Amino acid sequence: MQTVVIAGVGLIGGSFALALRQAGFAGRILGVSSERTIRQALELNVIDAGATLEEACAQADLVYLAGPIRSILDLIPRLDGIVKPGALVTDAGSTKSMICEAGAALRRVQFLGGHPMAGKESRGVGAAEAGLFKGRPYLLTPLEPAALQTPAANEFCGWLQAIGAQQRVASPQEHDAIVACSSHLPQLLSTALASTLASHPDASSIAAAAGPGLVDSTRLALSAWEIWRDILDTNRDAILDALDLFAAEWAQLRERLNSGSLESDFEQASRFAAGLRRGAQASQNGETSS
Amino acid sequence: MQTVVIAGVGLIGGSFALALRQAGFAGRILGVSSERTIRQALELNVIDAGATLEEACAQADLVYLAGPIRSILDLIPRLDGIVKPGALVTDAGSTKSMICEAGAALRRVQFLGGHPMAGKESRGVGAAEAGLFKGRPYLLTPLEPAALQTPAANEFCGWLQAIGAQQRVASPQEHDAIVACSSHLPQLLSTALASTLASHPDASSIAAAAGPGLVDSTRLALSAWEIWRDILDTNRDAILDALDLFAAEWAQLRERLNSGSLESDFEQASRFAAGLRRGAQASQNGETSS
Numbered sequence: 001m002q003t004v005v006i007a008g009v010g011l012i013g014g015s016f017a018l019a020l021r022q023a024g025f026a027g028r029i030l031g032v033s034s035e036r037t038i039r040q041a042l043e044l045n046v047i048d049a050g051a052t053l054e055e056a057c058a059q060a061d062l063v064y065l066a067g068p069i070r071s072i073l074d075l076i077p078r079l080d081g082i083v084k085p086g087a088l089v090t091d092a093g094s095t096k097s098m099i100c101e102a103g104a105a106l107r108r109v110q111f112l113g114g115h116p117m118a119g120k121e122s123r124g125v126g127a128a129e130a131g132l133f134k135g136r137p138y139l140l141t142p143l144e145p146a147a148l149q150t151p152a153a154n155e156f157c158g159w160l161q162a163i164g165a166q167q168r169v170a171s172p173q174e175h176d177a178i179v180a181c182s183s184h185l186p187q188l189l190s191t192a193l194a195s196t197l198a199s200h201p202d203a204s205s206i207a208a209a210a211g212p213g214l215v216d217s218t219r220l221a222l223s224a225w226e227i228w229r230d231i232l233d234t235n236r237d238a239i240l241d242a243l244d245l246f247a248a249e250w251a252q253l254r255e256r257l258n259s260g261s262l263e264s265d266f267e268q269a270s271r272f273a274a275g276l277r278r279g280a281q282a283s284q285n286g287e288t289s290s
Numbered sequence: 291m292q293t294v295v296i297a298g299v300g301l302i303g304g305s306f307a308l309a310l311r312q313a314g315f316a317g318r319i320l321g322v323s324s325e326r327t328i329r330q331a332l333e334l335n336v337i338d339a340g341a342t343l344e345e346a347c348a349q350a351d352l353v354y355l356a357g358p359i360r361s362i363l364d365l366i367p368r369l370d371g372i373v374k375p376g377a378l379v380t381d382a383g384s385t386k387s388m389i390c391e392a393g394a395a396l397r398r399v400q401f402l403g404g405h406p407m408a409g410k411e412s413r414g415v416g417a418a419e420a421g422l423f424k425g426r427p428y429l430l431t432p433l434e435p436a437a438l439q440t441p442a443a444n445e446f447c448g449w450l451q452a453i454g455a456q457q458r459v460a461s462p463q464e465h466d467a468i469v470a471c472s473s474h475l476p477q478l479l480s481t482a483l484a485s486t487l488a489s490h491p492d493a494s495s496i497a498a499a500a501g502p503g504l505v506d507s508t509r510l511a512l513s514a515w516e517i518w519r520d521i522l523d524t525n526r527d528a529i530l531d532a533l534d535l536f537a538a539e540w541a542q543l544r545e546r547l548n549s550g551s552l553e554s555d556f557e558q559a560s561r562f563a564a565g566l567r568r569g570a571q572a573s574q575n576g577e578t579s580s
Contacts, residue, residue, distance in 0.1 A: 117501040137499050168498060181487055182496045186507035188543065189479055191552070194559035196539040197471055203562070206472045208458060209427050210566050211407040213510050217476035218563035220503050225556040232552060243544045247537070249486040253478065254533045262481070262522060266515040269484035272493070273508035276500050 001061035001155050002027040007053065007075060008067025009033040009041045012092045012116060014128025016064055016163075017046050022130040023162035030056040033125075041125045057082040062156060063109075065091035069099065069230035076102040076111070083109045088152035090114050094179065094227075095234040096141045096172035104143055112153055113141040113172060115179070116165060123224075134164035141172045180238035184231060185246060188239070190220035291351035291445050292317040297343065297365060298357025299323040299331045302382045302406060304418025306354055306453075307336050312420040313452035320346040323415075331415045347372040352446060353399075355381035359389065359520035366392040366401070373399045378442035380404050384469065384517075385524040386431045386462035394433055402443055403431035403462060405469070406455060413514075424454035431462045470528035474521060475536060478529070480510035 004020065006013040009031040017029045031038050031047035038050035053075070057063060063083055065072045072093045079089055089111045093099045096113045103111025118136040120127060138160055142148050148157065148169065160167055170178065197206050232239065256262055294310065296303040299321040307319045321328050321337035328340030343365070347353060353373055355362045362383045369379055379401045383389050386403045393401025408426040410417060428450055432438050438447065438459065450457055460468065487496050522529065546552055 117499055119501065136501075139499060170495070174495070178492060178495050178499050181490060181492070182499045182504050183501055185486075186483060186503050189483060189507065190563075191555055191559040192536065192539050192543050193476060193479055194562045195543070195555050196475075196536050198558050198562035199539075200471060200535070202468060202471070205460070205464070205468050207562070207566050207569055209407055209429060209468050209472045210569065211409060211426075211473055213476050214472050215566055216506055216509060217479065218559070218566060219506060221556075221559040221563040223556070223560075225553055225560075228556060229551075229553070232547060236547065240544065240548060243540065243547070245490070246482065246486050247540055247544070249482050249489075250533065250537055250540070253482050253485070254530065254537070257478075257522060257526065257533070258530060261519075262478075263515055263519070265481055265485050266513070266518060268488050269481040269508070269511040270513075270515075272484040272488035272497070273480075273511040276497050276505055276508060279497055279500065
């Protein structure tokens with residue numbers, strides 16, 4: 001692949017560009033973003049040039065959609081007429097069913113959904129870094145397994161490997177059910193915890209007594225609504241299922257606290273949490289998870 | 291005060307000893323703990339000497355109970371006969387109603403309940419540090435306001451100020467209701483989240499897709515059961531109330547997700563979480579919270 005287009009040069013899009021460069025990509029990287037973002041991305045040497053969507057797509061071998069979910073859904077239907085045949089269109093949106101459904105309607109180019117499980121608190125191209133994907137899971141959500149075997153998909157996956165991402169494959173629906181539990185549930189728990197305490201009659205005493213546990217537990221509650229609005233809009237059913245699963249667990253835990261012991265809850269939870277950390281550690285060290 | 295006894299020389303007890311020293315305390319600090327802990331505390335210059343409870347209490351002007359809640363409850367009734375009159379007995383247990391009730395039965399010495407909102411992941415005297423209480427809330431739970439005005443209590447509070455702790459006063463019951471929300475609820479949310487995911491049919495896919503949010507959200511799930519067993523045993527009613535408050539919030543949030551918007555939830559939660567951080571920041575800078 002000679003020319004890569006990043007549509008939405010923020011934390012993820014910018015980091016993908018930097019990661020490609022560091023992995024030895026020698027072609028051109030074009031950015032499609034606001035004028036201000038393009039200027040910043042050029043100053044930071046994240047992209048080679050800015051371009052309009054039409055100009056950029058006419059040259060692209062890979063189009064990497066890294067804007068908000070809503071903008072990805074708006075962009076996809078416009079790509080069929082402007083991306084050159086044989087190119088691959090992929091995205092980094094946090095939900096996949098609706099995006100992949102839109103992608104499946106493309107006729108002249110191949111669409112492959114993706115979701116890097118990477119990020120940090122800071123946003124924007126100024127926070128982009130070449131190592132962001134290294135050792136982190138990168139979910140690919142082909143509509144059918146053969147979609148991973150095309151030349152363009154093969155080449156893209158080769159670059160994902162080169163930048164150190166841990167590729168995993170799931171259907172868009174499987175993906176959305178998984179992230180409803182792994183990402184959307186923790187977010188809403190943090191939001192609901194902060195909301196519960198904020199509307200408590202003793203909110204100020206509770207805040208004044210906050211220890212490190214409460215501070216950590218409310219970190220996700222700081223997340224930006226404009227990002228979560230899109231996620232909630234495009235994954236509502238899977239998230240409702242996850243909320244219900246948690247509510248059932250919560251009710252059982254209450255019952256055991258009231259009339260039994262939480263020892264087995266603590267044991268099971270601690271084992272799972274420790275396992276997560278071993279997995280994250282292994283990935284950071286570049287080992288392959290089984 | 292000339293002689294301080296630390297009963298339970300772990301992270302909190304050891305840190306209190308180091309903090310006293312750093313603040314200029316020139317008297318003797320005796321430790322009552324297991325032989326192994328005393329050896330380690332002596333090597334680390336945390337205490338001046340180890341002693342039996344009886345020996346130590348006979349000399350003590352301040353007895354600082356810093357062991358597990360269960361051991362504090364076991365120790366208190368033994369103190370009346372062995373601590374010299376006029377001394378102050380205080381503790382650092384995480385729940386206060388049952389401990390202060392036990393303390394109120396002491397006749398020859400004064401008991402004043404306390405709870406430093408400080409800690410870290412590592413435990414034991416090896417993790418003790420002089421700055422652990424600096425800028426952190428330190429709740430005092432007198433049974434009546436006059437209990438803070440005795441000479442012994444006055445002197446103790448002076449030392450708390452000297453080590454940089456932010457003193458706050460609450461009744462034992464108020465304290466327990468506050469920490470049920472600020473500390474016990476976040477702990478059980480983390481445990482229940484990890485439990486929910488551990489028993490999910492797709493647990494391994496969820497773990498494999500874990501991002502930084504899930505890792506942070508399950509940190510408290512690693513907490514030691516032997517500490518939480520005591521907390522849950524001694525604050526059950528207030529915790530059940532906090533669980534119910536959260537369940538009600540969760541049900542409302544589900545309803546709004548299903549048929550409305552979570553925008554106001556995110557705004558309220560984000561404001562509260564940001565306020566917590568400003569408070570924590572102000573405390574760390576040594577400012578007085580209002």
